[in-house]
Amino acid sequence: MARDRRDAALVFLPRGQADSVRAVAVEHYECPIPGCDSPVPLSTRGGSKRDHFWHRRPHAHPGGPESLHHFQAKHLVAQWARAAAAAGGVEVAVNEEEWSSDVRRRPDVLATWPDGSRVAFEVEYKSFPVAAWRAKDDAYRAAGIVPVWLFGHTPERYLKPERRAGRARGEGEPPAFRLTAITACAAERGPVLFINPVLGLVGTLWDRGEDLETVRAEDRRWFISRGRRVGDPRAVSPNRDASFDLALSELRACALDVSRGLVTPTMSAIEVEARRVQDAAAADRVAITSAARAARASGRRAVARQVRSVVPAPPSAPGARCRVCGNELDPILAAAGRHVLC
Structure with a gap:
């Protein structure tokens, strides 16, 4: 990092730019650290380390x-x-x-x-x-x-x-x-x-x-x-x-x-x-709940079918019979107790 003396802007040196920035750095840049005892001149370096600014003279930074x-x-x-x-x-x-x-x-x-x-x-x-x-x-x-x-x-x-x-x-x-x-x-x-x-x-x-x-x-x-x-x-x-x-x-x-x-x-x-x-877990919970409900409904239907197949239907109540001939009467004639022709 350096400071451009022309406008006081801070300058961060991009990777691979040491050579292209060097001439400008020597002429216009200074160390931005407050209290630096040798803010100029600066130059740039690259190579084995990341491109950076460096002091060309001995210096000390407070802290x-x-x-x-x-x-x-x-x-x-x-x-x-x-x-x-x-x-x-x-x-x-x-x-x-x-x-x-x-x-x-x-x-x-x-x-x-x-x-x-x-x-x-x-x-x-x-x-x-x-x-x-x-x-x-x-x-x-x-x-x-x-x-x-x-x-x-x-x-x-x-x-x-x-x-x-x-x-x-x-x-x-x-x-x-x-x-x-x-x-x-x-x-x-x-x-x-x-x-x-x-x-x-x-x-x-x-x-x-x-x-x-x-x-x-x-x-x-x-x-x-x-x-x-x-x-x-x-x-x-x-x-x-x-x-x-x-x-x-x-x-x-x-x-x-x-x-x-x-x-x-x-x-x-x-x-x-x-x-x-979390969304997948929520979807799984919904699917599990739906499957459980379907299983319970299916189970209830199966039980109902089983009950119907095991328990016989109750016998129907016997109808009224003619007191003359003994045959079954139509419900309309039940009150009379006999067929019309008997």
């Missing part, structure tokens, strides 16, 4: 690499949110100077919809006590602001690889990860997301790495909890002893959502598959 990643991440998120919200009238601000008065916190990025709905994006690289995280998350929610937490990709403070004996993945398999104290708390309230501003990637931590089409709905969750089903609003304690998968997506492929903030392709796939499974 070290974590502050650099944090700065890059929040501006990358702001750029993405502005692009995603361009047609919806959503105002996106990187709040470096203005405070959000109702929560007495400064969100890294704040998106405000025309109806007043707000989403706060928080990028976390430095150590953050669990109690402080809960207090900040609670304050956002109490103010009606949707908080989206994006944990930093480095160091292993939040994204901890699985290295326990018997738990690590084999060679060629995707790595597994464990929950930390703070990500376990975050998992109780929503998706556990990570950001890599260098590569422009967002990671979704989720349970089970099988193909989405073959996993039951109750096993498909980003909440990292063995006892919680998709759509279950109850908060439970995530299983910190388990291992989980990290699905990576480009930030530009994610959606900006007023109720959830940031929706990754993995989250969308989980939700779509969960709805499909």
Whole structure:
């Protein structure tokens, strides 16, 4: 990331563009990190690493690499949110100077919809006590602001690889990860997301790495909890002893959502598959109920037929007879007791 001195715009270097941008970078770009002691000159590099800007002179950034990643991440998120919200009238601000008065916190990025709905994006690289995280998350929610937490990709403070004996993945398999104290708390309230501003990637931590089409709905969750089903609003304690998968997506492929903030392709796939499974289960329940009703009706008809075949019909009552000849009388002559000619 660099800042163009001509218009103060931030510039993200696309992959494979180091050579084509180098001349412009040397002449017009500077380091955007506040407090950098050597903001110019900058140049570009590629090769074995992702294309990036670099200082041509010795330099120091206040706060070290974590502050650099944090700065890059929040501006990358702001750029993405502005692009995603361009047609919806959503105002996106990187709040470096203005405070959000109702929560007495400064969100890294704040998106405000025309109806007043707000989403706060928080990028976390430095150590953050669990109690402080809960207090900040609670304050956002109490103010009606949707908080989206994006944990930093480095160091292993939040994204901890699985290295326990018997738990690590084999060679060629995707790595597994464990929950930390703070990500376990975050998992109780929503998706556990990570950001890599260098590569422009967002990671979704989720349970089970099988193909989405073959996993039951109750096993498909980003909440990292063995006892919680998709759509279950109850908060439970995530299983910190388990291992989980990290699905990576480009930030530009994610959606900006007023109720959830940031929706990754993995989250969308989980939700779509969960709805499909739930709809299929509902259809199965309807089919089972209909079949049961048909079976009961058929059973009742069979029982009725069996009863009719076993129980003989009651004999009809005998008719009146002529008291003269003894033959049966027509009902009309029953009152007279005899035939006309008898």
